[in-house]
Amino acid sequence: MKNDLTFKKTIVVGAGAMGIGIAQVLSQAGATVFLYDIDLAGVKKALEKLEKVMERLVVKGRLERPESREILKRITPIEALEKAEGAQVVIEAISENIELKRDLFQRLEDLLPADTIFATNTSSLSIASLAKGLNHPERLIGIHFFNPAALMPLVEIIPSMATGPEIVSGCKSWLTQMGKSPVVAKDSPGFIVNRVARAFYGEAMNIYEEGIASPDTIDWAMTSIGKFKMGPFLLMDFIGQDINYSVSESVWTQFYFEPRFRPNISQKRLVEQGWLGRKTGRGFYTYEKGSAVSNPIKDEALGNAILERILALLINEALSALGDRLCTLEDLETAMVKGVNYPIGLIEWAKKIGPDKILQILKDLLDHTGDGRYRPTALLKDWVTKGKLEIK
Numbered sequence: 001m002k003n004d005l006t007f008k009k010t011i012v013v014g015a016g017a018m019g020i021g022i023a024q025v026l027s028q029a030g031a032t033v034f035l036y037d038i039d040l041a042g043v044k045k046a047l048e049k050l051e052k053v054m055e056r057l058v059v060k061g062r063l064e065r066p067e068s069r070e071i072l073k074r075i076t077p078i079e080a081l082e083k084a085e086g087a088q089v090v091i092e093a094i095s096e097n098i099e100l101k102r103d104l105f106q107r108l109e110d111l112l113p114a115d116t117i118f119a120t121n122t123s124s125l126s127i128a129s130l131a132k133g134l135n136h137p138e139r140l141i142g143i144h145f146f147n148p149a150a151l152m153p154l155v156e157i158i159p160s161m162a163t164g165p166e167i168v169s170g171c172k173s174w175l176t177q178m179g180k181s182p183v184v185a186k187d188s189p190g191f192i193v194n195r196v197a198r199a200f201y202g203e204a205m206n207i208y209e210e211g212i213a214s215p216d217t218i219d220w221a222m223t224s225i226g227k228f229k230m231g232p233f234l235l236m237d238f239i240g241q242d243i244n245y246s247v248s249e250s251v252w253t254q255f256y257f258e259p260r261f262r263p264n265i266s267q268k269r270l271v272e273q274g275w276l277g278r279k280t281g282r283g284f285y286t287y288e289k290g291s292a293v294s295n296p297i298k299d300e301a302l303g304n305a306i307l308e309r310i311l312a313l314l315i316n317e318a319l320s321a322l323g324d325r326l327c328t329l330e331d332l333e334t335a336m337v338k339g340v341n342y343p344i345g346l347i348e349w350a351k352k353i354g355p356d357k358i359l360q361i362l363k364d365l366l367d368h369t370g371d372g373r374y375r376p377t378a379l380l381k382d383w384v385t386k387g388k389l390e391i392k
Ligand SMILES: NC(=O)c1ccc[n+]([C@@H]2O[C@H](COP(=O)([O-])OP(=O)(O)OC[C@H]3O[C@@H](n4cnc5c(N)ncnc54)[C@H](O)[C@@H]3O)[C@@H](O)[C@H]2O)c1
Pocket: 013, 014, 015, 016, 017, 018, 019, 036, 037, 038, 039, 042, 092, 093, 094, 095, 096, 097, 100, 104, 121, 122, 123, 124, 144, 145, 146, 147
């Protein structure tokens, strides 16, 4: 627990999966948290769940009991937003609905002074669209936590065009004080992680749809050879096919149907069928006693080809993001390692493989399929031509 926190008085709105996790993060860092949700019973349930989480930490010896009590005591459920006086920061984690979020911020503007920071945890809405209509749009910023918020170190900070620069630097140092790894991204679809990681899922599904390998073989290649913590298919089953598909569709639509982000029919069918993954007992995998049934073909040559193809797409997307000035190179590397647990940063990986090899893989795929998703990005071509990666 730290006492030097820049912002000590906070409100979290929405006590769902993300809201309660964010409340835990804030309280563990020593902030007081007012917790509000339109569903009062939901707040109670969320707090009961948090009590159990705290109890588990105490039993495992990771937390002293008095400290766990203090953490819970610092979170106060409120039944009306009017009760949230004196808050310096509001973090909104309500349902992903633009009208609901806009209404909430406009109401909060009537209740709180102009210097209260408004943060949204949205995954897919633009910060600009939420800032519209506010009297003080400079106070609104995206602070995107990853699930589970208490465990995942990465937080993406997304200023809109109107956000005050002092709000960005203030939030960055505040999140660092709380032990998080903040990165700053432009207000662009999917921000960093949900954009770049699309290639991990999408290219794996293309390889499967082309009949080259089965999901378990592709997962084996990515984990055993590539050292990813989880293969793309098992991860999609874990996240939920419905959730993963809707992120893909949202990023693709917002990028004006750019082929690099085109969703996959095999996943759409799973969603239509209601085979949503682990939570329904079937997705790309079937599950027996909670475990995915897997019989991969452990062919090294095939495995290497799968890994290289998926990495080529991931690296191309990472370079496309850098070319769009989405974020700094350092933040890009941090985002993929700390937000989705990639074994190493994608640019570091590109250096190991060699940009010329990645370019050749993409050119061959483009030539063979004619599919625009394989267009090598300008930064990759420049890297190969100039012999060094230059980001101006
Ligand atoms: N679940 C994830 O993995 C994840 C990760 C990062 C970001 N996000 C984003 O975080 C936000 C919340 O996601 P979640 O998964 O926690 O959702 P959730 O459905 O678990 O929780 C949303 C909560 O908001 C409450 N709510 C709805 N409208 C409200 C209002 N007007 N005022 C107060 N409370 C209201 C609901 O009662 C519910 O308890 C979304 O914007 C989502 O995109 C989710």
